Amino acid sequence: MDKEVYIKIEGRVQGIGFRYWAVKTAENIGGISGWVRNAPDGSVEILMSGEEEKIDAMILACHKGPPLSRVDRVSFIIGRVSSFLPPIEEGKFIRVW
Secondary structure (H helix, E strand, O other): OEEEEEEEEEEEOOOOOHHHHHHHHHHHHOOOEEEEEEOOOOOEEEEEEEEHHHHHHHHHHHHHOOOOOEEEEEEEOOOOOOOOOOOOOOOOEEEEO
């Protein structure tokens, strides 16, 4: 069953390679489409879709993050924050802005 989630990761998550790490982690898990971006408030946001078990694995990985990060909180965003955010492209997980 496919699942789509939009999450926000807070803590020390910008300026330490979190977006690059997220792209590589999604590639390693496989079967995840979506994007990752730095948000204006200092958090990182990820919109992703894929098989439920793969999405769950990515969410668990985001609770730890890359070595230089400090993840204080991972929360789910309900709905779209802005219509300017890009849609998910099937088969791609990319960094945006």
